[in-house]
Amino acid sequence: MGAAGSEAATGLVGRVDLSRLVNPSSVAIIGASDRPGSLGSRTVANLLDHSDFTGTAYLISRSKKTIHDLPCYQSVLDLPESPDVALLVVPAAQTLSVLRECALKGTRFAIVFTSGFGEMGEEGKRAEAEMAQIGRESGMRIYGPNSPGLCNLNRRLGLMFSPSFHLDQFAGPIGLATQGGGIGRCFLQAMERGVGVGLWASTGNEVDLTVADFIRHYADDDAITVIASTMEGVKDGPAFVDAALYAAERGKPVIALKVGRSDYGARAVASHTGSLSGAAEVNSAVFRQAGVVEVDDMDELIDTAALFARKRPTGRERIAVYGFSGGGCALGADAVGNAGLELAEFSDKTLARVREVLPDYAAVANPVDATSDILTRTEIGYESLRAVADDPDVGLVLYPFPCDYEELTEAIGASIAQVQRETETPILPVWMSDRLGPGYDELVKGGLVPVRSVRNGTAALRRWVERGRWTHQEGWRPLGVASSGGERIVHTEPTAKELLGRHGVPVPASGVATTADEAVAVAERVGYPVVLKVVSAQITHKSDVGGVAVGLADAGQVRAAYHRIREAVPAARPDAEVGGVLVEAMASAGLDVLVGVSRDPVFGQVVTFGLGGVLVELFGDVSRRLLPLTPDQARALVDEPRCAALLHGVRGGEPGDVDALVDLLVNVSRFVEANAAVVDELELNPVRVLPAGQGVVALDAVLVTAGSVEATQ
Structure with missing residues (x-):
C-alpha cells in the first residue's frame, strides 16, 4: 500500500541504531561538578557510583582539575577519542556552542538535559531548529532538549541527573518511552508493586530522536517484551505508526497514554514541550488501527502494561472472579460485565472439585465466594483456586482483596503466589484496602502485580482482551505524504464527481x-x-x-x-x-451516510464515516481510519459506529448494500492514494446506501486540493 513515509523531524531518514546510546563504551559529561546537589554532581554520581558502567568516563569542567578522582578536560575537543555519548549539563545559552564542539569531535549521541527551548516560544524554536541543523550536517544524533536523560536498568546504567536514580532500579521486561520526565518516573516507581522496567527513555522536546525511535529499538531488544509510552505530542505521525506496526510484527504490544486531549490539556502540552497535540479523535483512531492500546491515566498505563508483561492475550479470554468476600466478588462480577467482558462457565470437573474442598455455604459457580474459611484454612483456598485457574474456560482470575487481615492475608497472598507458580492462567489480585499489609507484599514478591481498585483491574483486563482481538494487516503502512503546498483549488461538484467516477466511485x-x-x-x-x-x-x-x-x-x-x-x-x-x-x-430511497477525507497535520489523510446529512453533526457517531484502506479495514470502519445497526437492518428493516459501501470506501482510498500529495479535503455527504444488492451512489461531493488531480486510475 502506501509508503511509510515522512522524514524524521531533522530530515534524517530511516531507522537509527541506538545501541551505542543505551549501552555506550564511552561517556563525556560536559558540565561535570562536585558541588553537592548540583545537576552536574548528580549526573557524575549516577554514572560512576550508581551504575555498573564499565566503559570510559570523561569529565569536562572549566573550573575543576579533578572530580571523583578523575582528571577534568576543558572541552570535549580535548578528549583522546570521540565519545559515544555526551551529556550536556550546561545552561541554555551555552548549549548550541557545546553541541557544535561535540559535532566537530565526532560524538555519536548528545543528550541535552537543558530546558528553555521550544517550550518557551519562537526564540526557543529557532534554537531547536539550529540544533537540528547541527545534527543533520554532522550525523550526530540529538536526544532532548528538556530531558532528564535515559536509564538502561537491564544493564544498571543511568545517563541522567535524577536524584532518584539510585532508588528506582528494578529491571524488567517493559520498555518505557516518554516525553515528560516526571510522568515517566511515576511509571518507574511502580516497582513498589513489582513492575519492572528494562529501559526508560524520556525524549523531551524531540528535536531529533523521538518516542518512535525508541519504540523501534525496543521492538528489536530481546530483553523487552512490552512497550509503554506517554506522549504529549507526535512530531512525525507516519514514523510513529510505522514503529508501532513494526513492534506489533515483532510480537510486542505498545500501550500508550496520550495527554493533551482536552483544550486545557492541549494548552498545557504546548507550554511544556511545544508539541502539536493533534486531534484527540484522530489520535485514538490511529492508535486503534496501529494496534496501540490507548489508556486514560497513569494507573491504567501501568496496570495494563504489567498485565501484558505477564501473558499475551488471545482475545477469547473469559474471566473467573474468586475471593473470600461475597461483596468483593459481586463487585468484581459487576465490573467484568460493565467492562463488556464475559464470565467463564466452569466445567463439571471444576465445579465438583470446588464443591469438594470448600464449605457447603460457599458460592461455587462463577463468581466464587470461597468465604472467610480460607483465611484460616489456606489449604482449601489453594486447592479451590487452583481448580478455578485450571478450568479450560478461564483465561484470567480476578481476585478482589477488600481488606487486610495482617498474617491471615499474608498466608492467603503466599498461597495465591504458589498457585500462580503452578498455572499459566494469570491471577490478577485487586488490593482494595489503603493498608498495604504483609499479604500485599507476598503478592508483589510472587510477581502478581496487584492493582488498587476493581475498576482499574477490569479496565486493564478490557484493554488486554481487546488487543488480543486486533488483527494486523500484513504490510500495511499509512500514506504519510505531506501536502504539495500547491495552489488551493476548490473543485465544483460536477468536476469532483467526474474525477471520483473515473476511480470507481458510483455517482448519479x-x-x-x-x-x-x-x-x-x-x-x-x-x-x-x-x-x-x-x-x-x-x-x-x-x-x-x-x-x-x-x-x-x-x-x-x-x-x-x-x-x-x-x-x-x-x-x-x-x-x-x-x-x-x-x-x-434522483436516487432511490435508502440510508444516507457520510464519507469524508481530511489531512491531519500529524498523521496525514484520515477517512471519516458516519450517518449522512445533519445527523453526523448532531450525534457525532463516526469512525475514522488512516488511509490507505484495505477491504477488511473498510468493513471494520463501516461496522464500528452505532449507526452500523441501521445498515444491517433493525427490527426487520431491510439491510443496506454494505458490500457496495465497502467497495466505495476502498475506491475513495485509491483515489486519494493516487493523489496523496494534493488531496486536502474530500466529502461525500450524503452517500445513498440502497437495499442489499442495489449498490450505493455519492449524491454530493466536495473536493479541495493543493494542485491538479490525476484524472484516471
Whole structure:
C-alpha cells in the first residue's frame, strides 16, 4: 500500500541504531561538578557510583582539575577519542556552542538535559531548529532538549541527573518511552508493586530522536517484551505508526497514554514541550488501527502494561472472579460485565472439585465466594483456586482483596503466589484496602502485580482482551505524504464527481446545463425524476442559498426550477461565480451516510464515516481510519459506529448494500492514494446506501486540493 513515509523531524531518514546510546563504551559529561546537589554532581554520581558502567568516563569542567578522582578536560575537543555519548549539563545559552564542539569531535549521541527551548516560544524554536541543523550536517544524533536523560536498568546504567536514580532500579521486561520526565518516573516507581522496567527513555522536546525511535529499538531488544509510552505530542505521525506496526510484527504490544486531549490539556502540552497535540479523535483512531492500546491515566498505563508483561492475550479470554468476600466478588462480577467482558462457565470437573474442598455455604459457580474459611484454612483456598485457574474456560482470575487481615492475608497472598507458580492462567489480585499489609507484599514478591481498585483491574483486563482481538494487516503502512503546498483549488461538484467516477466511485447520471432548454435535455437523457443544483466552487451549502431543487418529474418543473435557481443564487451570493446548473438523476430511497477525507497535520489523510446529512453533526457517531484502506479495514470502519445497526437492518428493516459501501470506501482510498500529495479535503455527504444488492451512489461531493488531480486510475 502506501509508503511509510515522512522524514524524521531533522530530515534524517530511516531507522537509527541506538545501541551505542543505551549501552555506550564511552561517556563525556560536559558540565561535570562536585558541588553537592548540583545537576552536574548528580549526573557524575549516577554514572560512576550508581551504575555498573564499565566503559570510559570523561569529565569536562572549566573550573575543576579533578572530580571523583578523575582528571577534568576543558572541552570535549580535548578528549583522546570521540565519545559515544555526551551529556550536556550546561545552561541554555551555552548549549548550541557545546553541541557544535561535540559535532566537530565526532560524538555519536548528545543528550541535552537543558530546558528553555521550544517550550518557551519562537526564540526557543529557532534554537531547536539550529540544533537540528547541527545534527543533520554532522550525523550526530540529538536526544532532548528538556530531558532528564535515559536509564538502561537491564544493564544498571543511568545517563541522567535524577536524584532518584539510585532508588528506582528494578529491571524488567517493559520498555518505557516518554516525553515528560516526571510522568515517566511515576511509571518507574511502580516497582513498589513489582513492575519492572528494562529501559526508560524520556525524549523531551524531540528535536531529533523521538518516542518512535525508541519504540523501534525496543521492538528489536530481546530483553523487552512490552512497550509503554506517554506522549504529549507526535512530531512525525507516519514514523510513529510505522514503529508501532513494526513492534506489533515483532510480537510486542505498545500501550500508550496520550495527554493533551482536552483544550486545557492541549494548552498545557504546548507550554511544556511545544508539541502539536493533534486531534484527540484522530489520535485514538490511529492508535486503534496501529494496534496501540490507548489508556486514560497513569494507573491504567501501568496496570495494563504489567498485565501484558505477564501473558499475551488471545482475545477469547473469559474471566473467573474468586475471593473470600461475597461483596468483593459481586463487585468484581459487576465490573467484568460493565467492562463488556464475559464470565467463564466452569466445567463439571471444576465445579465438583470446588464443591469438594470448600464449605457447603460457599458460592461455587462463577463468581466464587470461597468465604472467610480460607483465611484460616489456606489449604482449601489453594486447592479451590487452583481448580478455578485450571478450568479450560478461564483465561484470567480476578481476585478482589477488600481488606487486610495482617498474617491471615499474608498466608492467603503466599498461597495465591504458589498457585500462580503452578498455572499459566494469570491471577490478577485487586488490593482494595489503603493498608498495604504483609499479604500485599507476598503478592508483589510472587510477581502478581496487584492493582488498587476493581475498576482499574477490569479496565486493564478490557484493554488486554481487546488487543488480543486486533488483527494486523500484513504490510500495511499509512500514506504519510505531506501536502504539495500547491495552489488551493476548490473543485465544483460536477468536476469532483467526474474525477471520483473515473476511480470507481458510483455517482448519479448527470450533466451541466447553462440554459433551461439544456436542463430539460439532460433530464430527459438521465431520466425523471431529477435534482437540480447550482454549480459554484464558492458555494458548499447550496440549499442555504436556494440553489437546490429536488423531485422534478417533468420538463415544466425542470424549467421552473432552473429559473428559480438562477435568480435566487445571485441574490443570496452576488460574489459567487455560477457555472451553470447540475442536473442529476434522483436516487432511490435508502440510508444516507457520510464519507469524508481530511489531512491531519500529524498523521496525514484520515477517512471519516458516519450517518449522512445533519445527523453526523448532531450525534457525532463516526469512525475514522488512516488511509490507505484495505477491504477488511473498510468493513471494520463501516461496522464500528452505532449507526452500523441501521445498515444491517433493525427490527426487520431491510439491510443496506454494505458490500457496495465497502467497495466505495476502498475506491475513495485509491483515489486519494493516487493523489496523496494534493488531496486536502474530500466529502461525500450524503452517500445513498440502497437495499442489499442495489449498490450505493455519492449524491454530493466536495473536493479541495493543493494542485491538479490525476484524472484516471
